[in-house]
Amino acid sequence: MYPSRFRYEAPRSLDEAIATLRDGGDYAKVLAGGQSLVPLMKLRFASPELVVDINNVPGLDYHRADPDGTLRIGALCRHADLERSVLLKAAQPTMAAAAPVIADPIVRTRGTLVGSLCHADPQGDWASVVLALGGSVVAQGPRGRRTIPMAGFVTGPFENVLEPDEVAVEAVIPPATGTRAGGYLKLERRVGDFATVGVAVALDISGGTVTSAGIALTGVGGSTIAATDAARALAGQPLTAQSIEMAAGLAAEAARPRTDHRGSADYKRHMVHTFVTRILRRAGGSGVDGTGVAGTAERAA
Amino acid sequence: MTMVYEDHGDEISDVPMRRIRFSVNGQKKIAEVEPRLLLAHLIRRGLGLTGTHMGCDTTNCGACTVLVDGRPVKSCTMLAVQADGREISTVEGLATASELHPLQEGFKEEHGLQCGFCTPGMMMAAKALLDENPDPSEEDVRWALSGNLCRCTGYQNIVKSVLWAADKLREEG
Structure with a gap:
């Protein structure tokens, strides 16, 4: 298989990339890691007339923390960079847990977090993680930069709010209001498959109290699901067996799974409950004493 | 061309x-x-x-x-x-004109292939692992090869082959 014919440009700067997109008409696509776009083009689900490859644009492969703790992940930061990241291991347990379970190790050397958010696959793992963390996408276009909260970034399956001449340049995760805790658990039939169920939990804990909470679900609905009621049940109080049970139950209620070849709807809903409980119990065991939950990156998910 | x-x-x-x-x-x-x-x-x-x-x-x-x-x-x-x-x-x-690469030797010694279709991909994924981590555990090898499918071997001997190559490469220094 190979893609249909397209014009290819490989600009050397962001300004050049944006100008190329602006002049390129409606059907241009930005190519970063290509691990979703190239397969789509090969299957002819996408047939852009112009492909703007940003891999030669310098200075986009970073992930770093600002002095206030805000995390920034550049458009060319690969999943593998995040998997190996000392920064994430120390400061961001939800992302550290998710990075090793994205796709497979070889896809992770090319694919990018920002590209994954833009691709807006309803079963994408990073969308849940960034949603649970209250993150945003920064887009740059001819009219300057704008920051789009993740909750409003995706408008439907494989659709986002970017204008045709905008490039998503980074993802932003706001700073913690306490000690970070949480994790990402993914049930998959084999490495590289889409999630049967994925659960992202992001907590800030201060003085034994959960100061903020986010829970988002992958693979159990037509889109990424923000389990806001479940998260609300945790905020403002200590993690207890009761609050954990309450949140797990509400998250399972928020899920909209369908029976398919990956499992029955009941099974998937049950796994949402199990994963929320598992992540929160670990957070209760270690997050309260200030060590966070770095150990949730289960290899054999 | x-x-x-x-x-x-x-x-x-x-x-x-x-x-x-x-x-x-x-x-x-x-x-x-x-x-x-x-x-x-x-x-x-x-x-x-x-x-x-x-x-x-x-x-x-x-x-x-x-x-x-x-x-x-x-x-x-x-x-x-x-x-x-x-x-x-x-x-x-991988190989020179006269010598197999230790990965190729390992696949031969440990019977790491049957039909051989997946083998080139396995070897290149394994090479990337060994270049980064010369002393991998069995789990490290399984993890690094988890994006490569083999329909013959059940992976056991592929993992052994890579560990064999890792030993050989470390001996050679």
């Missing part, structure tokens, strides 16, 4: 072509490619290096794994034009 493309009736002048420079197994090359040509096709059809196999053609199986600037890539999921300025390593670059 001559590449042949399907004729869809476009004006010849409308077919976009790009000239790229890259290296394959240490040899410098120049190629003229249409942007939609996949790296796997450049390697197999353009360079005639058919050791890189095309299995699933959908980014799943890993048979087409090559190294791009030392990092493993599924070459069916990268455009050939993106190889511009890069160093490509394929399975043909």
Whole structure:
């Protein structure tokens, strides 16, 4: 298989990339890691007339923390960079847990977090993680930069709010209001498959109290699901067996799974409950004493 | 090098072509490619290096794994034009004229293949692992090869083969 014919440009700067997109008409696509776009083009689900490859644009492969703790992940930061990241291991347990379970190790050397958010696959793992963390996408276009909260970034399956001449340049995760805790658990039939169920939990804990909470679900609905009621049940109080049970139950209620070849709807809903409980119990065991939950990156998910 | 493309009736002048420079197994090359040509096709059809196999053609199986600037890539999921300025390593670059690479020896010693279709991809993924981590645990090997499918061996002997190669490479220093 190979893609249909397209014009290819490989600009050397962001300004050049944006100008190329602006002049390129409606059907241009930005190519970063290509691990979703190239397969789509090969299957002819996408047939852009112009492909703007940003891999030669310098200075986009970073992930770093600002002095206030805000995390920034550049458009060319690969999943593998995040998997190996000392920064994430120390400061961001939800992302550290998710990075090793994205796709497979070889896809992770090319694919990018920002590209994954833009691709807006309803079963994408990073969308849940960034949603649970209250993150945003920064887009740059001819009219300057704008920051789009993740909750409003995706408008439907494989659709986002970017204008045709905008490039998503980074993802932003706001700073913690306490000690970070949480994790990402993914049930998959084999490495590289889409999630049967994925659960992202992001907590800030201060003085034994959960100061903020986010829970988002992958693979159990037509889109990424923000389990806001479940998260609300945790905020403002200590993690207890009761609050954990309450949140797990509400998250399972928020899920909209369908029976398919990956499992029955009941099974998937049950796994949402199990994963929320598992992540929160670990957070209760270690997050309260200030060590966070770095150990949730289960290899054999 | 001559590449042949399907004729869809476009004006010849409308077919976009790009000239790229890259290296394959240490040899410098120049190629003229249409942007939609996949790296796997450049390697197999353009360079005639058919050791890189095309299995699933959908980014799943890993048979087409090559190294791009030392990092493993599924070459069916990268455009050939993106190889511009890069160093490509394929399975043909492992052995010298007289000696097998320790990975190849390991697959021979530990019976790491049956049909052999997945083997080039396995070896290149394993090479990327050993370049980064010369003393991997069994779990490290299984983890590094988890993007490569084998339908014959059940993976046991592939893992042993890679560990054998790791030992040999460490002995050789």
